[in-house]
Amino acid sequence: MMTRAVRLERLRRGALLLLAVLFPAGHALWGAAAALCTGAFLAGRPRPRSTVDVGVAAFLLAFLLAALTTPFPRVAWPSTLLVPLGILTSYAPFRRAVAADAGFARAVLWALGAGTALTAAVWSVLALRQGPQASTGSLQYNAVGTTMAMGLVVLLGLAASALGRVRAALVAAAAVTVVALALTFSRGAWLAALVGVLVLLALVPGRVRGTVPLVVIALVLAGAVLVQWSDRLEAEARSIFSLTTNRNRMVLWRIAWTMVRDRPLTGSGLNTFAVLYPRYRTPDAVDEAPPFAHNIFLNMAVEGGVLGALGFAAMVGAGFVAGWRWLCRPGTVERAVPATLLATFIALMVHQQVDGTAISFHIGAGLWMLLGVFAGADPDGGPQAAATPPSPGAGRVPA
Secondary structure, three states: OOOOOHHHHHHHHHHHHHHHHHHHHHHHHHHHHHHOOOOHHHHOOOOOOOOOOOOOOOHHHHHHHHHHHOOOOHHHHHHHHHHHHHHHHHHHHHHHHHOHHHHHHHHHHHHHHHHHHHHHHHHHHHHHHHOOOOOOOOOOOHHHHHHHHHEEEEEHHHHHHHOOOHHHHHHHHHHHHHHHHHHHEEEEEEEEHHHHHHHHHOOHHHHHHHHHHHHHHHHHHHHHHHHHHHHHHHHHHHHOOOOOOHHHHHHHHHHHHHHHOOOOOOOOOOOOOOHHHHHHHOOOOOOOOOOOOOOHHHHHHHHHHHHHHHHHHHHHHHHHHHHHHHHHHOOOOOOHHHHHHHHHHHHHHOOOOOOOOOOOOHHHHHHHHHHHHHHOOHHHHHOOOOOOOOOOOOOOOOO
């Protein structure tokens, strides 16, 4: 008979998987609310600290200091208070769940894949009806580009470990995701997807290579859908590395550096870039009201000063190192799982070098989720369970 404790554990895990499913569509807030309501962040026994925890603490402290010294407290404080919410509802519960059961990471991958497939299908229909760069109502096209770039890596990573009809279905979902990604016309997301797939190929070459014939077929089918936009797609692709085309982005970066020099230590406070920008805008700046600096590290330097930028870099770097150690550690889970999550994380961060979608709560929840998984799987983060889920009679499993 299923005990009340086991039912509660499953409910908590279900809330986390719901967050992963809703993330690609920009509805992570609902999943976060489910995690909060089920007390997922409270589940499980305390675990030893992970190195990622130190980076998270550094990031949080840096922006608390920025909020205390900001000239825009009405803007900075609400945004700053969302950071602990992201930690509480995304980072902490995923960290605890994976620390107790490394096999839960596979379930997270499948949830992300399912959410990606559904979102890609809906977005593709919207884009085909309304035209490229349509809006889902919750995400604008660059943010959709972020989740589709990440999701493409997830789907191909899952396909690398699947067989038969399941593999074919995953590759078909990847083809729909390619269509959705292409129709965002988000060049940074295209680049992120390319880098993520190449990293995945480097980390699990044999398995990914086995999907190549199906991927080729899927790309041909996607190309048949996208042929009517071939000229625009080609022009956008050619402009990715064009200094002339991207001149406005470089002007924005120059202005952002000026902001950093004026408040170098603690910055202007989280989410205040748009408030500060009009004071620094130069005549050659095309963007009238950009929401961020279109480079996440530079944006963190503007809003958090050197301390904020270093805190963010420490957090991201610790997450990458923890993910790499997990990948190199034999016996916890199949290699394709950490490889796929690490490649997905890299794809996310590549896009953030020319955008700032992860600054929003919806995309930021994905960043916290991945960091939590890496922290839970970190060899320094405590003993790991077997790759298979624990039996119903096992102790409490955090979710």
